[in-house]
Amino acid sequence: MPSLNTTYLTLPLSSPLLASASPMTGKLDALRQLEDAGAAAVVLPSVFEEQLHQEKAFMDHFLDANTESHAEARDFFPDATLYTRQTDHALEHLTQAKATLGIPVIASLNGSTREGWGHFAKQIEDAGADAIELNLYEISADPNISSAEIETRQLETVSGITQNLSIPVAVKIGSHYAAMANMAKRFEEAGAAALVMFNRFYQPDFDITSRTASRKLGLSSSREMLLPMSWIAILRGQRSLDLAATTGVHEITDIIKYLMAGANVVCSTSALLKHGPAKMTEFKTGLTHWLEENGYNTADELRGCMRREFVDNPELFERANYIKLLSSYPSS
Numbered sequence: 585m586p587s588l589n590t591t592y593l594t595l596p597l598s599s600p601l602l603a604s605a606s607p608m609t610g611k612l613d614a615l616r617q618l619e620d621a622g623a624a625a626v627v628l629p630s631v632f633e634e635q636l637h638q639e640k641a642f643m644d645h646f647l648d649a650n651t652e653s654h655a656e657a658r659d660f661f662p663d664a665t666l667y668t669r670q671t672d673h674a675l676e677h678l679t680q681a682k683a684t685l686g687i688p689v690i691a692s693l694n695g696s697t698r699e700g701w702g703h704f705a706k707q708i709e710d711a712g713a714d715a716i717e718l719n720l721y722e723i724s725a726d727p728n729i730s731s732a733e734i735e736t737r738q739l740e741t742v743s744g745i746t747q748n749l750s751i752p753v754a755v756k757i758g759s760h761y762a763a764m765a766n767m768a769k770r771f772e773e774a775g776a777a778a779l780v781m782f783n784r785f786y787q788p789d790f791d792i793t794s795r796t797a798s799r800k801l802g803l804s805s806s807r808e809m810l811l812p813m814s815w816i817a818i819l820r821g822q823r824s825l826d827l828a829a830t831t832g833v834h835e836i837t838d839i840i841k842y843l844m845a846g847a848n849v850v851c852s853t854s855a856l857l858k859h860g861p862a863k864m865t866e867f868k869t870g871l872t873h874w875l876e877e878n879g880y881n882t883a884d885e886l887r888g889c890m891r892r893e894f895v896d897n898p899e900l901f902e903r904a905n906y907i908k909l910l911s912s913y914p915s916s
């Protein structure tokens with residue numbers, strides 16, 4: 585029987601198959617089911633930077649209000665203690681998950697500025713998280729902010745967090761950098777132990793009759809894995825930090841392709857939300873069978889065998905491919 589054992593973020597894992605952040609990993613029962621079904625690690629739902637700022641604003645406002653009327657009230661704050669903070673929920677969930685599961689638990693932070701994270705990231709570490717995934721989900725529509733400013737801020741955020749922690753930090757990024765390979769290098773230099781590729785960006789849809797924009801969260805399809813897969817294949821030979829694949833894992837072949845590109849681990853959300861935690865067993869069994877049938881002793885043997893420099897036609901990953909691809913389309 586081939587071994588699926590691997591290492592991610594220095595953590596020994598029983599397989600390269602992770603459950604990424606979603607409402608499913610926010611429930612203790614579902615976490616148990618995911619572990620039973622074979623998930624090698626789980627990423628908990630993100631705590632958002634905006635939540636931290638709101639909570640701080642609330643507490644500051646409350647402190648000011650009480651300080652003005654009764655100086656001694658600082659010691660009591662009855663209303664403030666009734667206000668259960670979302671960050672407290674997140675820490676409690678993390679503590680419970682750690683107490684319940686035997687597999688590594690990765691906490692997730694979502695934001696792109698360094699303010700506020702330092703203290704909370706330390707609390708996460710103290711609560712026992714095995715690692716942190718920092719999601720830099722960001723859409724910059726401000727014409728006065730350049731990509732250089734955004735990149736510098738993101739890198740400072742990463743180094744600000746990694747410097748104060750002893751647990752590893754993975755950085756979940758979008759695919760829209762003008763110079764992805766350079767950013768990957770700089771994220772590694774800033775202390776990222778892994779890149780999680782890529783965030784799926786959610787766009788609003790329009791209702792053309794009512795002329796309203798609506799929120800729409802569709803699940804992914806396998807087709808969407810081609811972009812992260814090709815970047816993983818490019819970066820695998822350039823960087824030594826870990827690469828985690830997220831987006832579009834629905835079939836066993838999707839997992840195999842990501843590993844061949846060079847992913848250390850392959851994460852799943854949409855397929856688990858669609859089919860339930862038991863889908864993880866199907867993934868694990870399917871991967872084991874495929875390795876066995878194809879003569880591999882370990883899943884690690886697959887890693888990077890299709891990275892850019894190992895394929896016969898590396899130009900497929902480059903601009904030359906674009907020109908050939910367009911001209912290869914039948915003209916009539």
Ligand SMILES: Cc1cc2nc3c(=O)[nH]c(=O)nc-3n(C[C@H](O)[C@H](O)[C@H](O)COP(=O)(O)O)c2cc1C
Pocket residue numbers: 604605606607628629630692694719756782783784801803804805830831832833851852853854855
């Ligand atoms: C309902 C839902 C909630 C999610 N919540 C989070 C989250 O809290 N933090 C995060 O980093 N990603 C979150 N994601 C993104 C997933 O972790 C994952 O990266 C993305 O769905 C792509 O993987 P998939 O194709 O397997 O769905 C969420 C996705 C969905 C569908």
